[in-house]
Amino acid sequence: MARRTMAVLPQWSSRIFSVEQEGAPLYFAIQEKHRGAEVPQVFRKVLQHDKCYSLLVCSSDRVRKAKFYWELKDKLLKDLPPECDLSPMSSFLPNVKDSLIKGYFLKDSCESSSSTERLLRRLTQHDPVLVCSYLRGEDGRLWTQHLWSDAECPTMETSKNYYVVPSEAPEYHPSTLNIINSDVFYSFQEAYEVLKKCGDIIPEATSVLELLPSRVEARRKPDFPVIVIEGLDATGKTTLTESLRDTLGAALLRSPPQCLSPWRAHFDQEPPLIRRAFYALGNYITAEQIGQEGMKTPVIVDRFWHSTAAYAIATAVSGPVCNLPAEGSEMYRWPSDLLQPSLVVILTLDPEERKRRLRDRGQEKTVEEHKLDHNQLFRLRVEEAYRRISGPACVTVDASPPADQVLQQVLLLIRGKCHL
Template sequence: MAFARRPRAPLPLWLLSGRLRAWRGLCAPAMAPPSCFALELTDCTLAHFALGAEGGSVPDPRLSELLGPPGRSYSLCVPVAAGDGCGARVRAARVHQSLQHQLRRGPFQRCQLHRLLGYCPGGQAEGVQRGFLLRDPSEGQDTRRALLELLSRCQEAARPHLGEFEADSQGVLWQRAWVLQESRQLQVGCARVLPIPEPPLHPAVPHLLSSAVFRDLDAARAVLETCTSIPEAQAVLDLVDQCPRQVQKGKFPVIVIEGLDATGKTTVTHAVSESLQAVLLYSPPSCIGQWRKIFDDQPTIIKRAFYSLGNYMVASEIAKESTRSPVIVDRFWHSTAAYGIATELSGGLQHLPPAHHPVYQWPGDLLKPDLVLLLTVSPEERAQRLRDRGLEQTREEAELEANSVFRQKVEASYRRMENPRCLQVDASPSREEVLQTVLRLIRATFNDS
C-alpha cells in the first residue's frame, strides 16, 4: 500500500542512548560506525560528508540528488573487528565481496549501486570501512527489510552497518541507523548529513599498504595464513617457504617487461629472450600459475597477497638464473602494485596517491631488476587486439576494456613507480620495430652502466 513519506524528528536522547547501547552490543567487537564518508559518483568524482549534530553547512546538490527524494538511499559499511589485525581485514573483505554479489540480484536489481567508503578523520588505516550506497527508486520500505535480513546472515563481527537517508521538510538530510532484532526493524540512531571538504589524500591510501601493495614477504604471507578455507593457499605458503630469503641477483642483467593485456608482452618477451639468449620467466611462476583463477575470484587483499608471494618465488628463480645468463621476466612487482592501487581506490585519476608516495616504492626485501620496460598502445589498438585474439577475458581484462577510468588509473600507477621506474615503449608499430626499440633501450642501459 502506498503512503506519503513524512520525515520524522530525531529520537529523544533517553531513548536514543538506550538503543545505541543495544547497537554497540550487537556490533561488538566490530568497529563503531564511521563518522565520515566518501561517495563515488557516476562521473568518478567523490562527494564527502560527515554525520553530526544539527548545524550550518554549505549544501552539496550532489548529495541531495543521491540521498534525498524521490526514492530511498541506504548506506552499508563493513566494519573490521578490533584487535584481530590481518584476519579481521580478510573477513571484512570477504563480507564486502559477498555483499556486492548479493546487491546485484534479487530484490536489489532495480537499485543503483555506488562505492562508499567510511572513514575517520585523520587518515588512520584501521579506520577505513568499505561499503556501498544503494539507491532505490521506489518509496517503499521493502528494500530496508530485505537489507536487514541480508545483513542478519553476515558474521556478527563483520556485519555491515545499515543507514537510511531521509530529507525533512526543510530539505535537510538525515541518516537513520537500523538493525534487525528479534524480527523487528529497530532504529538505533539518527544524525544529520553534513557535507565536508575533500581531504588532501584519498582516505583509503593509508589502507593500501596492508590490503593491496604489501611492503614485504611477511605482510603478504600473513594474509594467506588466514585463508584456511582455500586449500591452495597452504600449498602456496609451502612453496614460498622453500625459497631462500633476501636473494641476490647474479652478474647478468635482469629485465622486466610490463604492460596491460594485449600490448604485445608475450611476443616481445619471447623475441627479446631469443635475441639475448636469455632465460624467460613469468610471474606468477608456473608452480602456482595453475591456481590463478582460484585467487582471481577472491577479494583484492587475498588476490594481491597471492601475486605478491608469486613475485618472491620468481625472485628466487631470477637469483639462480642470473648467475648464468640474462633474464627476461614477463611481469613482476609493478603489475601487482598498479592493479592493486587502481582496484582499491574509488574515484578517478585525481584520487591516486601523489608521485613519490611510499606505495610506489619497490619492496626492500624483493630482488630488484636492472631495467623495467612498460609496453603501451592506444586504447583503440588494445581493444582491437583483444577482439582479434578471441580468447576468454579475465575479470581484469574485461574491466580494462569496459572502464576507461580504471585503465587510466592502472597506467598512471605504472608511470609513478620508482626505484626502478618504468621506461615506456610505444608498442603500436610492427613487431620487428618494437623489438628493435626494446633492444636499443637494453643496449643503451647496459652500455652506460
C-alpha cells in the same frame, strides 16, 4: 552496542562518507547539532517516498571482512526488491591510514520499505554489518542519519541521530588510505599472513603456501643482469621477451610463475585482499627463480612487481588520474625484501592499435583487460601508476614500429644499462 562497532563509534562523528555514483565519489559528513547546512549532493535527487540506508562492513578480522564485503553485493542484489538501487560507499577518517570501511548505499523506492528493513535487520544479527537509515526532515531539506543499535531489538530503535551535511572532497582519494598491504603488498610477510589466514576457508591457499621460498632466496642478487618487460596486453611483450631470450642467450621467466597456474582461476574470483596477496606471493616465487637462473645467464622476465602494483592501485582508486596517490608516494616504492631488476622496460602503444591487436588474437580477456577496453580512465590510471613506480623506474619504449625495430631499441637500452 555490538563489539564489532565499538572501534569506529568513538570517532563516528569525525568520519566522512563517500558514495560512488556514475563513477565519481560524492561526499557527506555528519554532525551532532543542526547548523543549517545545505543538502548533500547524494540526497538531492532522492524522491519524497524514497528511503535511504547505508551498510558498512566492520570486523577486526580483515580476511573475513573482505570475504563478507565481496559476497554482500550479490546477496543484496538477490534478496532486495527490484526497486532498490545499490551504490558502493565507504566511511573514513581524513588522512588516517587504515581507517577506510567499505559498504553499500541503498536507495529504496518501494512504497513500503518493510521487506528491505527485515533483510537489513537479519544482516545485523549475525554478520559484521553496521546499518544506518537516513530520514528527510519535514521541510524536505534537512536529513538525519540514524545509527541502528543491535538488531535483536525488535523495535529497531536507534542508538544516536546525527545531522547530515555536505563535505568537501578530501585531499587524497579515500581508497589510498588502505592500499598499503591490502591492495598492494610491500613485504613477503604481509602477503603470507593473508593467505595463511585463508587456510581454513580456502583450501587452495595451503597449496600455494607450500610453494613459497624463504625470504632470503627472494632477494638474492644474481650474478647476471635481470631485465623486466612490462606493458598492457597486446603491446608485444611475448614477441619481445622471446626475441631477447634468443638474442642474449638468456633465461625467460614469467610472473605470475607457471607453478601457480592451477590456482589462478580460483583466486581471480576472490576478494581483492586475497587475490592481491596471491599475486604478490607469485612475485616472490618468480624472484627465487630469477636468483637461481641469474647465477648462470641473463634473465628476461615477462611482467613483475610493476604490473601487480599498477593494476592494483588503478583498480582501488576510482575516477580521473588526479585521484591516484601523489607522485613520490610510498605506495609506489619497491618492496624492500624483493629482488630488484637491473632494468625495467615498459612497452606503450596507441589504444586503438592495441585493441586491433587484441581483436586479431581472438583470445579471452581478463576482467582487467575488459576494463581497459571499456574504461578509458582505468587505462590512464594504469599507465600513470606504471610511470610513477620507482626502484627501479620503467623506461618507456614505443611498441608501434615493427617487432625487429623494437627489439633493436631495447637491445641498445640493455647494452647501455647492463653492459651486455
